[in-house]
Amino acid sequence: MSFLLIFACSGPGNNTVEPEPEPVVEPGSEPTPYVVVDEASEADPLTPDVLAAGITESIRALLHVDPFPFHEKYEGLREGMDDGYCPYYYPDYYEDYGQYYWIDSCSSDSGGSFAGNGRSYLKAPYVNGEYEYQYVGYFYGSARIEGADGEVMSAAGYSNAQEYLHSGNGYTYYYHDMWGEFSAENLELEDTWLTTNWRLDHTLSANISPTGGKYMYLNSALSNMEGPINAAVLEGVMVYDELRGSPCPQEPSGLFSLRDSDGRWYEIEFDGLPSGGTAMYPPDCDGCGEAWLDGVSVGKVCPDFSALLDWEGRPWK
Secondary structure (H helix, E strand, O other): OHHHHHHHHOOHHHOOOOOOOOOOOOOOOOOOOOOOOOHHHHOOOOOHHHHHHHHHHHHHHHOOOOHHHHHHHHHHHHHHHOOOOOOEEOOOHHHHHOOEEEEOEEEOOOOOEEEEEEEEEEEOOEEEOOEEEEEEEEEEEEEEEEOOOOOEEEEEEEEEEEEEEEOOOOOEEEEEEEEEEEEEEOOOOOOOHHHOOOEEEEEEEEEEOOOOOEEEEEEEEEEOOOOOEEEEEEEEEEEEOHHHOOOOOOOOEEEEEEEEOOOOEEEEEEEOOOOOOOOOOHHHOOOOEEEEEOOEEEEEEOOOOHHHOOOOOOOOO
């Protein structure tokens, strides 16, 4: 009997599911969509002319980052305030590794002060086999030095700079690898990158032949720029001139990525030859590249690349 009752209660006629009532949505309380479209992304994209100016400015800025004044001023302050007790040097570090290693915080008898830690050197010209080094500077750490007259040098990052002549082939080479933030006050460096607010991750390699042929390579990122473009990334940007065999010296190879004030990234790739001895389709050598934003073309960008090869003596402006 019980089985019959159970079976009867579970029959098809009793499985009807009542529909749930529609939710009541109060005005102003509509649910937020899963994908929120940033209103700024609907703004008009930057024009090709603005992007071209941004590339030209980013090149100008990176060639403005001459490492030598930083190393010279930093070492000058270090030597000027050393009274035997301040700064405190890591024992035997210079003898073991050829670097001055400052640690801790202190004030010297000269009136200067040091805080942080830093490993550094600035070598006098020397010869090593066929390599004649005119300049070698190095820094790694996070430190602040203040001189007796209010000169201040602050650095948080890394910088390795070299300039040397190869006596075998007669080429002069320039190399700078750095990242971080660097600044100077009251050191007569007002017109240099050390008084900007730039943040850098920057590698420059350049050389010049005995006949004046030039080559330059940049793999760099720069942020805190002013204007419609506030950051730039250069990936594998390389150029060399006609004296070095380039059929297209007016256009480098490599990728430029630019960020605008709305946080949007534009990508522009250029077709210059990545190495010597290869052929090139002539129409590709027009000094221009197609700009893309979120997979959509925004036009052809034709920057002024002349600064990459328009230098004498040293590549830094």
